[in-house]
Amino acid sequence: MRGPVADPTVGGVRWIGLGEFRNLVAGKSICLIANSGRVGESGMGAEIDGYDLVVRFNSYKIDPRHTGSRTDIHATIHKHGFNWDKPVTTRLVFGGVTGDWKHSLRNRLVPGAQQYLGDESLRWPVRNIGRLGNDVWSGIPTTGFNMLWLLDFLDVSPKLDLIGFDFYESGAYRVPEAMKLAITSVHEYTSEKAWVMERAQSVTDMRISLR
Numbered sequence: 001m002r003g004p005v006a007d008p009t010v011g012g013v014r015w016i017g018l019g020e021f022r023n024l025v026a027g028k029s030i031c032l033i034a035n036s037g038r039v040g041e042s043g044m045g046a047e048i049d050g051y052d053l054v055v056r057f058n059s060y061k062i063d064p065r066h067t068g069s070r071t072d073i074h075a076t077i078h079k080h081g082f083n084w085d086k087p088v089t090t091r092l093v094f095g096g097v098t099g100d101w102k103h104s105l106r107n108r109l110v111p112g113a114q115q116y117l118g119d120e121s122l123r124w125p126v127r128n129i130g131r132l133g134n135d136v137w138s139g140i141p142t143t144g145f146n147m148l149w150l151l152d153f154l155d156v157s158p159k160l161d162l163i164g165f166d167f168y169e170s171g172a173y174r175v176p177e178a179m180k181l182a183i184t185s186v187h188e189y190t191s192e193k194a195w196v197m198e199r200a201q202s203v204t205d206m207r208i209s210l211r
Helices: 018-025 045-049 098-108 143-154 189-199
Strands: 014-016 029-033 053-057 073-077 088-094 114-118 159-163 207-209
Touching: 014 018, 018 088, 018 114, 018 143, 029 143, 053 143, 073 143, 088 098, 088 143, 143 159, 143 189
Parallel strands: 014 114, 029 053, 029 159, 053 073, 073 088, 088 114
Antiparallel strands: 159 207
16 A cells, blocks of 8 residues: 555565474474463463463563563464564464455564564465364454464474463453453354363463473
């Protein structure tokens, strides 16, 4: 909508596809941190930072004692503009419509805030890689589900843990400007929880281990 620009990836970011993302995470212990009230009072900060890769979502909030301080991968829906300025190694932006996704990347990416950026092969993993259409998965997959589905599908991580995933039973824990956002009803939280629990190797109050 702005017309051609000399550097549409703003700041020399490197585009990566599915295979390159696989190589970035292969052999690494990974934790995915929910934006839940449970995380905000967990006291697990040091343990979270001990993983090789820390994945956070959308409008994540950092409180080092509880959430840890590192963010290696930021997964976000293209419609929200939260935390795009926070430095991360890899940013994956999810979106269901190609044109809208490209428009958001053009207008929201912050120069120098990411080394790697997922290309269109990583735009909508559950639908485009998993081929789970509306007939199989009727709800719009959340950012968290797209991310954990992708990591489960790649199956190259010896440790894959979900921290604080209670599917918003404890409420939301987000940056202040995002706290007014409603917990939307377009997602199938019940189905996502069932999918996770079917694959869980162990479950505690704070941690669901898929590997």
